[in-house]
Amino acid sequence: MGLLEHRNNDAWKGNSPQQYALNKSLKEAVILNADWIINMDVDEFMNIRCGNGTLDDFFARVPEATNVAMTWRLFGHNGVTDLSDALVIDQFDHCAPKFCPKPHTVWGFKTMFKNIGAYEKISCHRPNKLDDAWKDRVKWVNGSGKDMTREVAENGWRNSVKSIGYDLLQLNHYALRSAESFLIKRQRGRALHVDRSIGLNYWIRMDWSDHRDITIKRNIPRVRAELDRLLADPELRKWHDHGFAWHKAKATELHQSDEFQELYEQALKVKLTTTERVAYALALDMES
Numbered sequence: 001m002g003l004l005e006h007r008n009n010d011a012w013k014g015n016s017p018q019q020y021a022l023n024k025s026l027k028e029a030v031i032l033n034a035d036w037i038i039n040m041d042v043d044e045f046m047n048i049r050c051g052n053g054t055l056d057d058f059f060a061r062v063p064e065a066t067n068v069a070m071t072w073r074l075f076g077h078n079g080v081t082d083l084s085d086a087l088v089i090d091q092f093d094h095c096a097p098k099f100c101p102k103p104h105t106v107w108g109f110k111t112m113f114k115n116i117g118a119y120e121k122i123s124c125h126r127p128n129k130l131d132d133a134w135k136d137r138v139k140w141v142n143g144s145g146k147d148m149t150r151e152v153a154e155n156g157w158r159n160s161v162k163s164i165g166y167d168l169l170q171l172n173h174y175a176l177r178s179a180e181s182f183l184i185k186r187q188r189g190r191a192l193h194v195d196r197s198i199g200l201n202y203w204i205r206m207d208w209s210d211h212r213d214i215t216i217k218r219n220i221p222r223v224r225a226e227l228d229r230l231l232a233d234p235e236l237r238k239w240h241d242h243g244f245a246w247h248k249a250k251a252t253e254l255h256q257s258d259e260f261q262e263l264y265e266q267a268l269k270v271k272l273t274t275t276e277r278v279a280y281a282l283a284l285d286m287e288s
């Protein structure tokens with residue numbers, strides 16, 4: 001339909017299939033010709049909280065920015081156990097608090113950046129290897145549009161107490177989704193840290209549900225209208241249904257495994273306050 005381009009990455013080499021793909025992407029026409037570039041995952045949704053919720057609304061408020069640190073807001077499973085064919089942004093609205101400097105994962109960010117040649121490389125969270133000629137010319141802003149260049153121009157992938165901001169834009173991160181989706185993610189493995197397993201510790205780190213944020217839901221009518229338009233295409237509808245059926249079958253299969261069923265039951269039994277969750281995650285950090 002001319003909307004997406006796919007590249008097979010099965011032949012990846014090195015330590016990370018994701019980084020291998022990003023390195024290869026630098027030669028792609030869609031990257032070379034872009035005005036702005038964003039590297040983000042399919043469980044991350046940009047939530048523009050200003051104006052009418054469009055990129056143009058945001059850009060109008062940060063006209064001098066070359067890099068935007070889009071800080072995560074981590075969303076938990078919201079009590080949803082079964083995988084369903086419903087909008088992620090509608091199903092899950094319980095999340096981490098805005099102020100949560102620890103553990104380090106909560107204030108991680110992904111970067112939207114102008115394609116001006118200031119950096120040589122794209123990594124998971126940001127562009128890297130700043131060209132000396134651009135050191136005094138790049139301007140990083142946070143999700144509130146405030147300058148944070150000195151803190152992250154050279155390196156870094158998370159916000160600090162000084163640089164956190166969600167007023168204009170945040171990146172809603174639905175790392176778990178339903179409990180069944182979590183099982184499928186556990187079975188699939190990770191794209192960046194392939195040597196790290198996804199288990200109960202990951203669930204505890206990511207299942208933030210003590211606060212509620214519904215700001216992205218104002219986009220639901222527009223999203224549904226566009227989704228309906230796309231799924232009117234019979235070929236896309238066929239593959240959409242096929243993909244969902246595959247995931248439901250995989251969830252049923254994993255429930256039959258003692259290992260995965262035990263993980264499923266353990267995850268749903270976890271009941272932690274925000275303070276307890278932070279303490280648990282910090283203990284894991286100290287161990288590793």
